[in-house]
Amino acid sequence: MKSFMYVRAHSVDEATAAHAGRPTSRYLGGGTNLVDLMKLGVEHPETLIDVSRLPLDTVEELHDGSVRVGAAVRNSDLAAHPLVRDRYPVLAQALLSGASGQLRNVATTGGNLLQRTRCPYFQDLGKPCNKREPGTGCAARDGVHRDHAVLGHSPLCIATHPSDMAVALAALDAQVELQGTRGSRTLPAAEFHRLPGDRPEQDTEIVHGELITGVVLPAATAGVPSAYRKARDRASYAFALASVAVVLDIDDAVVRKVRIAFGGLAHRPWRARRAEEELLGDAPTDEAFLRAVDAELAAAEPLPENAFKVPLARNIAVDVLRRLAASRTAS
Structure with a gap:
């Protein structure tokens, strides 16, 4: 004890x-x-x-049309909130694909962002892990690494971040609000988590003492068609092998706005900025979607057991883009 x-x-x-x-x-x-x-x-x-018990458990619309989510809002409540369901469906879908109903009733917005990797070697005190004990090594590299990173990993760590919610927030251009003894600041959700580099033990850009007080969902992505897709080993209570969050706006048969973030592929939600650049201003065709996603995933460095993640991520991303484009055309 x-x-x-x-x-x-x-x-x-x-x-x-x-x-x-x-x-x-x-x-x-x-x-x-x-x-x-x-x-x-x-x-x-x-x-x-x-x-x-801090008063951080409300969802409110701000004067500029953005939506502020308190850090203590429960995942179930956030997924069910009308403002989220109507304006940011990608976030509601991501939340509902995570964990179980019982856990979503307890888990909070801030806690979801701060959850740590589910790498079994990180959780096993009998195995070396640079994230748990810097300098001891990474047992996953030569061990079982089917679920591990294919993008942005380093020789010191190949763990992935497990959050579904964080992937949607990255795609929505959300901002994370922090408060510490030296004042308050905000960070883009897409930059809140770190790649492992030579400090895999440091998951986020938070300074010691800072508290997540809320997340702001911007007005710019409110109401834009969006969706989340997650591939996993079983239909419930399983972490992503690969997931994707997409925000896609099409006008006059041209991509006017696009945001793509992958989950299950890296140490943090992976914002696919290369793919976004490829698609912006282009026609929303299958060929364009394939070309853009392939350009993004060209940076992947899979290990022997997880090479399947690259085509898996490619297929689900292209399918989500295709479906969003078709729904936009139909409407």
Whole structure:
């Protein structure tokens, strides 16, 4: 039994001050990932700062037409919210494809963004893992790596980020709001998570002590046709082998706006900017979709057991683009 301190924060300022003053502290929201890792011995915080009761649990429309989602909003509530279902269907679909209904009832927006990899070597204290213990090695490289990264990985880590929600947020150009003892700031959702590089233990760009207070869904992508597709080993309660979030606007038979993000392929949601550049201003044809997605996936460096992810990601991305284009033409 490992003891730890428990602090129930009554304000954001109180939470960030408590966190910043304790190097091994962790924020506790829904706890659906953190508590599991504590039980496994992967996470061993000296202090848990409970932020679940802070007034960060609302979804509200802002004056400019954007939508702000509090960090404590539950995944189930967010997926069912009329503003999200109507204006950002890609986000509702991504949320509903994640975990189980019971977990979505507990998991929070902020916690979803901060969940850690489900790599089995990260969770096994008997195996070397640079993400868990920097400098020990990456057991997955020469081990079972079927589920691991094909884009953006490094010699130190080939883990993937497990969130479905984060992939949709990256495609929507969402902004993540942070507050710490030195003030507040925002980060684009597509840049919130890091590639492993030489510091795989650092998942995000958060500075110690900062708290996610909310996510802003921009007005610019509100109401634009969008969709999420996830390929996995079973229909429920499984992480993505590959997934894609697409926002696609077509006018006068030309692609006027396109946002594409892949999940299950990298250490973070992979924003497909090369594919977007290829498609912008082009006709929405199957040939154009194939050419753009292939240009993006040309950077893939699959390992022996996960080369299948490249054609899998290609096929689901092209299919989602094709279906969105067809629905736009039909309307």
